Amino acid sequence: MHMSVRRAAAGKPGRPTSRSLTGRTLVLAAIASVTAGLAAVAVTTTAEAATVGAGSYTETLPAGAALPAGCGTLSTNPRQFLTADAPAGPVPTNDWWSSLVFKKFDCSYSENLHAHPISYDTTAGGLGFSYNTTPQISGSATGVGEYHYVYAEDFTAGVAGLNAPKVLVDDWSDWTVTPYWSDGVRTMRATIGHGLPFAYFQVTGGDARITAKSTPTVWSNSGARIGYSVAGKDYVAYAPTGATWSVSGTVISSDLAGRGYFSVAALPTTPGTATADKLALATSYGQYAHNHVTGTKLSYSYDQAAGRVSTTYAYTTTAREGGGTGTVIALYPHQWRALTGATPIAATYVSARGAMKTLVGRSSYTTSAVFSGVLPEIPAVADSGGADLATLNGYLDQVKGDPMDVRGNDTYWTGKGLGRAARIAEIADQVGRTDVRDAALAAVRERLTDWFTATAGKTQRLFYYDRNWGTMIGYPASYGSDQELNDHHFHYGYFIAAAATLAKFDPAWASGARYGGMVDLLIRDANNYDRGDARFPYLRDFDIYAGHDWAAGHGAFFAGNNQESSSEGMNYANALIQWGQATGNTAVRDAGIFIWTTQSAAINEYWFDVHNENFPEAFGHGTVGMVWGDGGAYSTWFTAAPEMIQGINMLPITGGHLYLGNDPAYVRANYAEVVRNAGHEPTVWSDILWSFLALGDGEAALAKFRANSGYTPEEGESRAHTFHWIRNLAALGTTDPAVTANHPLARVFVKNGVRTYVASNITAKPLTVTFSDGRTLSVAAGRTATAGALTWSGGDATGGGADPTPTGTTPTPTDPTSSPTPTPTATTDPTPTPTATTDPTPTPTTPGGALRFLQSGGALAGSAGTAGTVSVPKATHVPDDQPHDPVTFTATGLTLTHRAGVPTTFDVAVDAGATVGNATQLRVSYDLTGDGSFERVETYRYFATDPVAGWERYRETAGLAAATGTPGDLANGTVRVEIWNAIGSGPSTVSLGSLSTVQLPYQ
Template sequence: MSVPRARPASALALVAALAAAGLGPAAAPAAAAEIPAGAGSYSDTRPAGTSGPTNNTGTPVTPKVTEAARDKPVPTNDWWSSLAFQRYGDNPYSTPMYGHPLTYQATAGGLEVGYPTTPSIVGDGRQYEYPHKADLTVGLTGLNSPDTKADDWSDWTVTPYWADGTRTLRTTIGHGLPFVYAKGSGGDARITTAAAPEVFADDGNVLGITVAGHHYALFAPTGSDWSVSGTAVTAGLGAHDYFSLAVLPSTDALATYRKYAFSFVTGSEASWSAEGGKVEATYRLTTEPQEGTETGTLQALYRHQWLHTTDPLTSYTYVSPRSTMKVREGASFTTEQASSGVLPALPESSGVDTARLKGYLDEVAGAADPFSGATDTYWTGKALGKLAQLVPVADQIGESATRDKLLGLIKDRLEEWFTAGGASEFSYDKDWKTLTGYPASYGSDTELNDHHFHYGYYVYAAAIVAQYDQAWAADSAWGTMVKTLVRDTANPSRDDAEFPFLRGFDLYAGHSWASGHQGFAAGNNQESSSESINLSAALVLWGSATGDDSLRDLGGFLLATESEAIAQYWFDADQEVFPASFGHETVGMVWGSGGAYSTWWTANPEEIHGINVLPVTGGSLHLGREKEAIKRNLAEMERENGGPAVEWRDILWEFESFADPAAAKAKWDAGHADYTPEDGESKAHTYHWLTTLDTLGAPDATVTGSIPTSAVFSKGGTRTYAAHNFDSVARTVTFSDGTTLDVPARSTATR
């Protein structure tokens, strides 16, 4: 059996101890209101004896935002969330925040700014990091604020706010921004450097300095003059309230950066489309000139972005934990990627022994407890996912009774959770504007961790139900509750007053974050990127099954974007991201500061290498793009493990099948009799998966279909084209190599 997955439990244990002593968060009132949601409901109050968001001592916390932002849903699980979620009682400012290329930390005197360019290898060689170290602090003379609050935010920028009764300071920072934009009152602009700066340019209101080997340009209003005294660099603002600074890629870039110094970024927004096998996204900054008329700007693109843009880039670059960032001169850029296909299940193949598969299906459907005792949101979700994977498999071989039994089990359990007042329910927190399932797990309640991991399984299971029972998925039935979970985790609306826009997904970084509070020296983190992908694939399936094209296309965009980020930042597919001194082929966790060859609960190599693979579903086909990276990954696993996988052998066999289906099937043939499936897996699914890919070949990402629910497989130069048609009428799917496939209504077809 695998070791149970767990996050550090110290804070959770303390909360439980305090509650037992009568010192914890107050119990919920006995009579909570139920909020109707179609045939289902959720509560507006937590169940008695449970907790919502707390700090590390178990004290309840509310969002740390200004009055101007008080009614806005706070996007927890972001790169800057410690500004708004005070995880530590003695730190009312923030923990280090990794914007890239710059790093930041709020303090009483203003905003620390750093530009780490040299990696450190720590943790016995298991982690690489570019840790935050302040080169300078942006502030005002005399500023001594008791706290820092989030004042405003957009898709990938945020504005922290300081006030001490005499002075106020706002700074706007963000992903890809080489500038820090500041507005202050009550004092002169003050830059405090970590060591006496070297001045390389001095032109009154424009000053070029070098600190710790990094070059910065400081910009005060025209007519001002910077003064340097030791480590204090100051400038009067006169009748104005603005100043800025930029980290320069080189001293000779000063003239270019000076041009945009007073074109202040005021917001950021991404837009996307997913159509005809392509996903296009545009990333746009809004700006406002503080003096002059210039409205352009400079922004640095991550590797996963510049690999997929044809927009002109400058020769300027920056160092980051995600490899080289390249600078674009302009307020927007566009990327285009091939879509990542999603199928409800792998298609029918001649290699599957239906009698044998039926036996495996019967083992699951006939189990005394198909949910294996699960009570909390995560383990219930895993069990729902395991059952949902088998519904189309049973249907494929004509086992309609088993299919319907599995559907019944899924519906019953979902409906229990989707109805307030029982032993399991979802409850809405009006302060944090979030929906939390109780019983909770792994800090999904007290830290707002992992909602996208947990709820992705529910949405996936609901999508499979919707494929076979559209009435169940109607808004008037259970569809509204499914959509409420989507609003909590991947809300497509920026105007929703009850939930934040895309809570966990960082649009610019290209992937999700797992920690609700981001309260770590290394920034935020995400371990199981594949469980984030599971939510995106679920959106594709749910949107396709219910006719919600907007959610379907959102899922397609998220899946295409995060799959590229995973390839680059978790698997180092091009071998251009990890430092040469790191010595690993993969990381189990990506952090704001770098990456770690580890998990939260074990150092077992099998789980380090497998945690970014599970659950293996028809949404995992993107993994087949990087076959050489998979081979390197698994070779390291066996070296570190001292031999082949033992505990998670099914997950790792399936991982190998994306690169070498025959080798994976041979391992199943040799070892299937004496292993226990991973908790979210079954022998039925693993057998069907490995046998099908052994027959059809590995996924072929070089060809895409015209609908999101299509895929191509290749073996020995022969391609098999597959697509599922959720529509009520037949349709023709066209693939990028010109092949066409006629697919009957509500069916999967192959050619």
Template sequence: MTRVITRSTTEGPPRPHRRRRRITASTAALALAAAGLTAVLAPSAAADTVPVGSGSYTTDTVGATPRGCDAVTADPRAFVTDDAPSTPLPTNDWWSSLAFKVFDCAFSGPLHAHPASYQPSAGGLGISYTTTPSVTGTGVGISEYHYPYAQDLQAGVTGLAAPDVKVDDWTDWTVSPKWDDGARTLRATIGHGLPFAWFEATGGDARLTASGQATVWLDDGARLGLTVNGHDYLAFAPPGARWTASGSTYTAALGGDGFFSVAVLPDVDDAGRDSLVPAYTAAAYSPVTGTRADYDYDEAAGEVVTTYGFTTSPWPGTSGGDGTVAALYPHQGAHLRGASPAGPTYTSPRGDMPVLTGVEQFTTVTPFGPVLPEVPAVATSDGADRATLEAYLDQVADDPLDRRGPDTYWTGKALGRATRIVEIADQLGRTAQRDAALDAVRGVLDDWLTAESGETEGVFAYDDDWGTLIGYPASYGSDTELNDHHFHYGYYIAAAATLARFDPQWAADYGGMVDLLIRDANGYDRDETRFPYLRDFDIYAGHDWASGHGAFAAGNNQESSSEGMNFAGALVQWGEATGNTEVRDAGAYIYATQSAAIQRYWFDTDGTTYPEGFHNPVVGMVWGDGGSYSTWFSGEAEMIQGINMLPITGSHLYLGSDPAAVREAYAHLESVNGGPPTVWQDILWSQLALGDGDGALSRLTGSSYTPEEGETRAHTFHWVHNVAALGTVNTSVRADHPLAATFDGDGGRTHVAANVTSQDVTVTFSDGAVVEVPAGQTVATGAHSWSGGSAAGGPTDPTDPTDPTDPTDPTDPTCQGEPAPSVLHPAAGGVLAAQAPATGTLTVAPAGGATHDGTPHDPLVLEANGLTGAYDGGDTGFSLPVDAGTAVAHAVQARVSYDLTGDGSVDRTETYRYFATDPVGGTETYTTAAGLHSQSGALGDLCGGTVRLELWSALGTRPLEVTTGGSSTLTIPFG
């Protein structure tokens, strides 16, 4: 599939046409050449496979591997010092371009730490604090805002001329770059939320160089206060030292101490600035040497408690105080517990950042949820809506995957599509379709999670140098730049979670490989030695980053926040289905934290993030230094907004956290678009349903549209109709269970809880509601009452003598009849016989020159009545010898119907594609291999039921003959 832009920079959204370039090919080529990039494709070789349960991966190089500047391509740790941690190198971070050098092969791109930004160069570390945004584009539509790097100061060592900068250390949200020119060294520590940069130096004096006119507002020896470009800074030399000025350069002798620090101050007036000096002085001499976030999913309270800790180490001979100064992102400040930020704030691309002084740790308590496997069928379980939904399900029965490409992303999209079909079919009792879709999902997962010797496609390969697991074929830089692993692998994990519920043995067999995908994209285990901890998730910023290297002037970036949430929700469901609470809790932590961040930074729901002059209520992309109403792949408003909605699943109810914001965003889309959406309507209507159910329903009803590549009409119909009935999500009501949601609609409140385990659960909501949920089911109570779903771990053994519903139980007076044979035979007199009759023929009437594809016309009807038997989970099969003689253009078609209880009401119908006969005398065999034309209803146990076979001519003017006897069979799935 051709894409207009090579997405070597960020995630890969699902649209194969109408791409619009964001950079030109020539510009990209020049950038790559200047960076010294070389493409490395390893030669094909026999794969060294490593077994993991029933699955496996390869350790051989089977395709393109990460590449950057020549030194990085040869050795990923080329720009990492020997003193750095020996654990796998983090990627996809705000500082990744320090080590993963791509465009600048000596230093890095700007490092947007917030509140300050930094830029290394040969002479030291540049420092920027931009408070005036650059807003480009028109008033509405494609536009963007940035707080670009604009250097105020450079901090270094006199005479420093380092050939490059290397990474000397990192912690959860800090990094320590190091310069060394052979005579002088400089080591800095910088981080998210830290207004300080702490330095250790040898071989010279501390040096500060202002980029513009500097005004000195404090000069008392070791402390120097400067205002540069309207921004206030405090610099600290060792006690007893003194800063001296020479033009725009300030130096201080470090003696044997070798340390100094520089802090940017918040947005305050002169009096406020002076009042901050004591607190900042205490922090200046106690550099942060470690950061760590520890989280706890409090299931009983339905919230995630996260403690952000700072380790500080006073420099020798100083009176550094306890704790440090930290600025909080808005998503942290909104959920802060037990602390009161100081009055001043910093300007940032994420909104104002309040300040904590003297802080050793702070704690946030963030609501978790709502998450469900799928919204319940409260409106589509009966009546006309069910009939319509079943017709849509029939349309996708033959191919629930609809794969659009062989790579990890498009395979993942196909898995996501099929698992929605599984969930809906299960709710409606269409077990045959559910199980067929599960088989399709199982087949794809088995293939990808098993490596064969020499295999180069549909395989995962572990790269020990980079500490990563790459799926091949890769796409959108998931191999060469380590982009988007959380996007791609989230679909696999979500599909595995659904499959695990119905096939726990599969989860036991392949769970180790699923766990490796989790550990690669966002490893939850700090003791892991194969992958970095939380690769894609920025612990302090509260959201994922998509680019592996993040080496752009605007920093790292991410479009599809919703695909990141797909990963988080998948962890919750996989952990819950398999009993792995460590994975479940990691998913809850990412989900709760990122949901809070998305509401503010992608959707600006409280109106405090985007700067004045940026007239869009949402962004398509978040950048390190800002945001943009755009995507890497399209300028269409539908895709700019839709990329942060898909895939629509039960893990995406957070999209309706603010119904008014949902309505505003949709209205904005129609305004920018000049009318209703013309692409991705299903995605947009599905989110609109969370804010305006009636509006979404009216747009969907009677519409003609092309489903987004990961969607189906069946799922969109199911979602919009049921969400419209339920109402809007009430996020203020929490549950003591990870899979629960509350909706407020016109008829009142509905509580929904899902149970993907094999044990019954009781779910209690914070408003006092209690819901009993049997194993494997989803239950809705309140304004809407509904329950559905199958028991986890597969169906109950139908021959279990303790099962009161056992249809073969002779004590059950309602299920008397002949035991159903597994094979029936067409026979004379309209009979399906248990014993094969003598060889003969049955005549099928001609089609009369018309086409009767899918609709019986004067059919030959054959029945078996009064049958009792347990459904064994299998499929219908038939093998029918037919002959049209020498007639041309004839075809036979079959329909099999099941009336499970013999009450005259058909419960399951399967219509098969017609079989075109040849004009040569002699029989040909018509079988179920022809494939389903359509299907409806669901199979279950036979209780005095009827099985019917209808045969008719779909084409032709002459009769057809069906041969009877032992070779003519109808196989039915009953024991």
């Protein structure tokens, strides 16, 4: 799966000891020397652990730990699905083609490979083609819904008689792959890739054979070239000069004049395109048909002075005949909108990402995109006479004793806690609360140091390096980060970001001599930025051509690979920028800037569709929770709640997520969709959604916060950080991405037409930042400065106020417990007196428990509990919409207010294994007063499951089969969920815990 089953109980995610704070100005001078060793980490290996500076990892698998697992002996031999000629080094994972080599379910071939504009499948007889231009849309415009350009095979290209027992991988490059077939007599190599309308073949042992699913319509057959249509799609096959093609029924064949190569291209035509226009395209493409693409390579550069990222996509071609170069290239929207120095042809391809525009005869192309800048944190510019500062200080007091608030011991939940503490440290530093800042930094330092130390016999909170897979796995792992290599960029991004915050205050800890090398290894594991480093695949989680991350390690789904939380992917990219800037490592910084800039454009296109051009018109949503290889889904892996479907692409809220506000009008529209689809203002993840809204309308977000300050914070957030973020954005206004700077940690805001300029200086020397509109800003060492409409209002280390370590309060560097005691002032009193209007300790309230989880023992609980499964017996009656031998889940004692007009929703993970013809059905019954009689009963249509192992999602979108009674408020009421098999000859399995939820229509 991917970040798959990632969210637990309360809704989301579901998703340091010696303190050397000797004063930032004094210690920052050490950065250049302490980071010099990070580019080439020194590793000393022992039987127990490999040391990296003061840190270490293990190469001995901890007791009870799991490795990547798939077919056969995959966990110990991932190269069993590679040929002897395949590249050496670590095997790529988390890519669009990963199911070819990381075989999870199909142990012989692969799942569908959505390359765009063509999708492919591998079978014993060859390579299947699908150029599907018609989306399949399910669900509704206000509830869970999906669109998919499903794999619908038009034909298979292969060799006559080919019957390969398995498909191997013979080669790969940055966005292409070469599968290999052999049955002992016949062989075939096929190179396919993102953005390639062509597939290129080399064959032996027989004639080239194209076998269509229906009789093809041949519109041109002239010598070595044949043009044909299948299911309304136009293709051209090119054989060597001197060869011919013959057609017999559904089969097109050629002996290739004995030369063993050919290519097939899909044309960007539509039904009704004139034959003359098809021929013109076929001729144009034909000039490059035998220039087989044999390699692709990315190069990028960050122009700091101009604030732009230039990216070049280059193609290596091998001319099978003649001496030509160049090929045909289809560009995604995020690419062609930023294209420089070239003009696409008029015809475009339909894809799951929108229109793909085409370049003909090119060997490379270049894009240029604005890098609009990131910040360590939103600056503290709003005071409102001191009342809001008093409120913030009260919130900081609340979190001082437990700044991390870790909800789990695994890599993901540890990361969430680290992220929370890092945000608290940043804002506490800004307002002079060095006691809170230092408590947060100490917690970060202690936890990171623990994870970065693998002592003899230690089995928990450590990292293990697997040489076969070329990966660092943290244990305890979570959400498939071990067995499926899921989500490393999500989990490790939090570690790296927290380390970056710590590095600013304690550069010695971040040095290569201490723990900087361990941070660098996590960076390289998730997205290795160094092509010369053979320990990890290059950019593992980042799809270079698609412009965004993929979460699933194996990508073995019918719909291709997937990613849910694009914003957690951006958290990783921002972490690289912050870490690289804090440690002086420009290679890491620039890799982060490249990923951040490219992916923010992809998110705006494929998760948000800000231009309203890429989603199918009938889909009805303005955003998706998940992107799939063949489409998108307004859903998540863990819930059907609109707040979380949309919120999962907003969190965590950091100064690296200001791209979310590039289009304030879209921000407001996105938030309005949450309210419309939920039928009410957010009741879960309110803080995440208000923080997002603040990027489009800070005043509105602040009003919502003030009206409901007793909300339950999202698990990785604090009330202190949310209030700081929203209150200051209400003062700053919205971001102005059109104005860039010659410094990566800078941003511009605008309110009522007046700009505020912000820059952060993490160096030991003063810095002058120049913005693209000519404005300059002087920033003192170790400070953040503002200029323009707003100036600083609170003392801080990263702002323009008081020194955070006043004379006499500098702690001893080796003292892990002492905290500097700031001198209180009238405007930065750390213990403000609460007032009726600025109460710093509001009484928390519970959202109401409307999200329920199926738990073992038949509970319908308010938290996920322990993961498990339950068997649903096989069907024993003809389907009659009545439960027969159901498994039952019950919640009692519920007192909740009904939300009129809001339906029940559910999302249940069910699997029939290999059983053919099963269908699972569900009923929800409401006993409003708990007296034993059910006043409202809702029976949903049964859900037909497939005979392939793996969870499928049964949702309320199947539709109501029957509903009786009238909904109403619950007063000590009971809710019962019954699940049974309506048809089928075998039992089914339902997942319990975070994968199966019911959202009750109550608040």
